[in-house]
Amino acid sequence: MTGRERRIGVYVCHCGGNISDHVDIDQVVAAAQAETGVVVARQMMFACSDSGQGDMERDIKEQHLDGLVVASCSPKLHVVTFRGVAKRAGLNPYEYTQVNVREQASWIHSDDEQSTTDKAISLVKAGIARTRLSEPLEPLVVETTQKTLVVGGGVAGLRAAIGLADIGLGVFLVERAAELGGWVGRFDEMYPTGKNGRALIASLITEVRRRPAISVFTGAELVSKSGSFGNYRVGIRIGGSTPETLSVEVGSIIVATGFETYQPEVGEFGYGIEGVVTLPEFKEAIDHSSGPLMYHGTPVRNVVYVYCVGSRQSADTPAANAYCSRYCCAATVAASVQLASRDAQVHQYHLYRDMRTYGKFELMYTESRKLGSVYLKFADDAPPAVARDDSGRLVVTVRDLLTGGEELAIAADLVVLVTGMIPRKNEELVSVLKLPLGTDGFFNEIHPKLRPVETVVDGVYIAGTCQGPRNSSESVASGLAAVTQSAVILKKGFAELDPLVAVVDADACTACGLCLDACPYGAIEMTLGEGKSVAIISETGCKGCGGCVPVCPDNAIDLRGYTDAQISAMIDSLLEVPVA
Amino acid sequence: MTTLAPVKPPDQERAFVPRILVFSTNNISDPGIDLAGSSHMTYSPGVVVISMPCTSGIRPSWILHAIEGGFDGVFIASDGDECAYLSDCSTRASRIVAQAQALLQQGGHQPQRLKMAAICSVCAEPFTRHVQQFGQALAELGRSAVAS
Known part of the structure; x- marks a missing residue:
């Protein structure tokens, strides 16, 4: 596996003792120095510091390096930093490899310096082996359409539409129902601010109407999506007496399709018996009345709330909802405060498993x-x-x-089953957008903390309760986060994508077509090449998962950055140092 | 805190530290494995990690290559149901494991040298436990036929 002659620089970081206290850095540097293709190997107190970065940049330029290996912390922390170092010094950023000798060496094996050092050497050798086989790659640059489709006209979608228009993006707002407003539009007083939901939605709708950049379609649905990130063509079917389908181009899509509420089975906690209602039914009853609450003509003196109905169900329940719906504790406590403040005589009993009135909702509790x-x-x-x-x-x-x-028997005029949010059944939308669902059936983000509104489908964002149970202010926050992410990719007019995608070796491909079925993103097509059919992978359609790689019976597919040659060379290098 | 003490088989003088290659994933299991380090847990230095975007991208031939090269075992720290790319990732990963185990058997290696478990982004403790238990199982299995 000898390719071109390489000029690789290897930098081993002390991390101010975090690494060097448990790893003999001199040995690691010496081992790196001895590797084929390595022309510079140095140690640094802090590779990520300005001076560390400056030293690397100087070496890259002066020594004409064509590969960079940084052995320091987890790639999660500094890949962007060191890609930047490479780029500034004129080295292709995809010729750089991060080696994690902190989280995966010094911190985990701190009891034995020599074996920790040996492991660090193995990891660095593998990083060098990968870099020897790296290729200069250019990020995929795509021009972007300065428009966004918002699916769902509830509080998150409305607020997102306004935010998008205000940063100069065109907006198509599609709502399946005949009216905008979603759940919040049905509520009166809402926790924790006491604001009126209907009034809130009315003011948002006024703001939407005031912005010519927003086109609103009600009674409409998203029915098709083609193209790729930055340039999607979407079909919007508008119902009514003469349904029509409109085709528009957008750069990004924000999905804010909301939730449904859990509907108990008849007999579940007495549901079906007169006087047993769900939380939304109870909320509607108190929102549409004043003074003491009446139920079927009689005043309600005793209310019993049963929490966690349809939430945190045990695994033996059929189609169990294992998750906590997280908004219902606070919503119920708020409703009980609302009721008690207009009727001092009412008795309220809350039967709970655990109260989860997180953050400032504790005050309401x-x-x-x-x-x-x-x-x-x-x-x-x-x-x-x-x-x-x-x-x-x-x-x-x-x-x-x-x-x-103690066993208690509580006489009740009204029993409120505190039901949670469940994912909205939306199979058509799921299949149009190819969005993955999480274990609970809600749309899945890439990472709940680091990339909370992005999905694996580039340029498609999720916001509000379609992503999981949350309250209205949390929904709006995620809607605005999705606006910001849309701005990130659309406002420059172009976007750069990582080119670490799968590629087909046309000579080895026998056009069996197995990879086409293996790609749920439809990124692979069979095309007529030079005299024969070959599979071709769209660079912008490919998500870089590599799922097609092991499916190919001819080993004709490689994932850039993770090629067969690279992984095999890494495995060999990892075995060069014996384990003590 | 879990530790993997080197297991010394009775018939051998030198302590046997099984070498385990872990195939991990960038977004799901890597953070869990890194968390073990930042929580200052511990596992055997015989464990090394190669990260991929997704478990479903592992070639079965790499697993055979690792065992033939001298690893005593391969542990796939899979995405499980959390995979953000492929909704059927678990099914695909099971298929890869089955194919790799068949390759191992054809090559005269015990299929138990390959193990898979879903490791989530906060699964630090389960990861250390899995590699510790797998290390013990491999120690009982003895050195890989090809290991020197």
Whole structure:
């Protein structure tokens, strides 16, 4: 596997002792120096510091380096930093390899310096082996359309549309229902600000109408998507008496399609018995009344809330919702405060598993208790029972863990089943957008903390409750995050993509077509090459997962940066140093 | 805190530290494995990691190559159901494992030298436990036929 003669620089970082306290850096540098193709090997106190970066840049220029290996911390931290070093010094950034000798060596094996040093040497050798076979690559540059499609006209979608228009992007806002507004548009007082949901939505709609850059389609659905990142062509079907399909070009798509609420089975915690309602039904009842709450003509004196209905279900429940719906505790506490503040005589009993009134909602929980709400904790395996007794009274029986397992029978005028959010059934949208769903059935982001609104489909962002249960202000925050991400890729007018995509060796390809089925993104096509059919992978359509690589019976596909030659060479290098 | 003490088989003088190659993934299992380091947990220095974008991109031939080259075992720290690229990643990964185990058997190696478990982005403790247990299992299995 000898390619061109290489001129590689290797930099081993002390990380101010984090690495050098447990790894003999001199040995690592000496081992790197002895490797074929290495012309410079140095140690640095902090490779990421200005002076460290400056030294590398100077070496790259003076020694005409064509490869760079930095042995320091996790690539999650400084890949961008060191790609920048390479680029500034005129070295192709894809000729650089990061080797993690901190999280995966010094910190994990701090009890034995020699074996830690040996492992660090192995890792550095593998990094050099990979770099010897690296190729200069250019990022894929695509021009972008300065428009965004927003799917869903609830609070997140409306706020996102306004944000997009205000940074100068065109917006198509598509709402399946006849009216904009979503769930928030049905609510009266909402926690934690006490703002009126209907009024909030009305003001957002006014703002939307005021912006000519936003085109609104109600009673409409996204039905097709083609093209790739930065330049999608989407089909919008507009219903009505004469349905028509409109085709528009957009650079990015924000999906904010919201949630559905959990609908209990008849008999589940007494659902179906008169007087047993879900949280949304209860919220609607208090929003559409004033003074003491009436139910079927009688005043409601005792309310019992049963929490976690349809949430945190045990695995043996059919189609269990294992997740915590996270907004329902706060929403219920808020509703109980709303009710208590207009009817001081009402008795409210909250039967819960764990209260999750996170952050400032804890204050609301305290207020609810001050206003007289009683909280009773039941065990996961001993849920409350809801039934009508012989005299026809609605009674909830529960064992309260906080009073030593005392069994309580609470007579109720109204039982509220605190139901959570479930993913909206949207199979057509899922198949049009090719968006992955998480284990809970909601749309999946790339990383919940580091890339919270991006999906694996470049230029398609998710916001609001289609991504998982959350409250309205959290939904708006994610909607605005998706606006910012759209700006990042669209405002420059072009975007750069990592070129670490799969490529087909046309000579080896036998056009069997197995890779076409292996790519859920439709990035592979069979085309007529020089005298024969060959598979071709679209650089912009490929997500770089490599899923087609092992599927090819002719080993004709390689993933750039992870080629067969590179991985094989790394495996060999990792074995060169014996383990003590 | 989990530790993998070198296991000394009774019939050998030198402590046997099994060499384990881990195939990890950039976005899901790497953060979990890095977290083990930043939490100052510990596992055997015989464990080394190569990261890929996705478990479904591993060629079965690499696993055979690793064992033939002298690794005592290969551990696939898979994306499981969390894979952001492929909704059927687990199914594909199982297929890769089955193919690789068949290759190992054809080559005269025990299929137990390959193990897979889903490692999430915060699965530091499960990862150290898996490689420790796998190391013990490999120590009992003895050196790979090709290891010197």
